Amino acid sequence: MIRGYTTPVTEISEKDFEALVTLALEEDLPAGDITTDSLFNSNESCKAELLAKEEGVLCGLAVIHCLIGKTKANVKWKPTLSDGTALTKGAVIGTLEGSLVDVLKMERILLNFIQYLSGIATNASKVTKEFPNLLILDTRKTLPGYRKLAKYAVYMGGGANHRLNLSEMAMLKDNHVAKAGSIQSAVQIVRNANPGKKIELEIDGLSQVSEAIASNPDIILLDNFSDSDTEKAIELIKEKSSKIRIECSGGITPDKLKFLSKFQDIGVSMGYLTHTVKFLDISLDIK
Structure with a gap:
């Protein structure tokens, strides 16, 4: 069975979401993060795990590289899973290592993209499997x-x-x-x-x-x-x-x-x- 009538969207590149990431940053950080900037030093570091809290289908990881680049964050992203992966509860999707301040500032935007796109992928998976x-x-x-x-x-x-x-x-x-x-x-x-x-x-x-x-x-x-x-x-x-x-x-x-x-x-x-x-x-x- 052919998957669609026209060329399917089998991959995405930075040009497909760069403008959205820019808008998200302008929306969330118009003048910095006053909470984080007040409490943490720029030289503090951390390791953060991106975790699945429920079953579903993963989607949207490419946005993370764009987000790191746009913010010039001193952070390295190491994925352990890829888009399209069937997630189990507790699965480690990947890790971010580097500046704690930078991770805190991008956390909500990163999650918004990945949670939303994974929600769509999960919707589609449930229907197509049934x-x-x-x-x-x-x-x-x-x-x-x-x-x-x-x-x-x-x-x-x-x-x-x-x-x-x-x-x-x-x-x-x-x-x-x-x-x-x-x-x-x-x-x-x-x-x-x-x-x-x-x-x-x-x-x-x-x-x-x-x-x-x-x-x-x-x-x-x-x-x-x-x-x-x-x-x-x-x-x-x-x-x-x-x-x-x-x-x-x-x-x-x-x-x-x-x-x-x-x-x-x-x-x-x-x-x-x-x-x-x-x-x-x-x-x-x-x-």
Whole structure:
């Protein structure tokens, strides 16, 4: 099963989060850390362990190097685990050694990034493990600026990536179809204007299925279909075309996933993966 419709986010580099780290530092340290600066000397050192306090999937470690560089911290980071690792409670993720003052100043920012991205990866892991025969896709429902990081975290958790942005792939919805005059016209206009780009067509009722198939998009999205209509639509599409991929979306619940899991090679897009996220419990234990 292919993990997504476009090139998946399999890795991240500093350029993907450098601006976010800069903003985080400006937000948290506009004039230093008055508590730490008052109580500790710059020559005091420490060793700190990054620890998993619960089970989950690790993600976001690349941010640590960027954070150390941006703060010019006199600290060395030694990872013992890597992104995508299944964490057990108590697992040592890595160690920071060096200036105690520098570690204290970066602690909260470091944890915010890693706890958040690990939370997304853990979300994706739970769903994909429970429903391995479904293509679990993310959406663009991400915090502004965090899009690539969030999609990377979904991928690290075993999920698949939908389009990264509006430029990567076309998705035709009812307002686009209304402008073009018909489903077939909308697909044809976009295909002519963007040769080589995938086209996904969203429909919201069985009455649109036949015209949707005739328009030959790359993907047909069944939005908010009932279980019975979903089954009928999938049967019709598979009967008429072996190339058109099928995706379901709209208020997807665990019960809906159980129903959809009886089909093969069906995509399911879930905003839940990135917009309903609990920080994974990870701590920095300073010695």
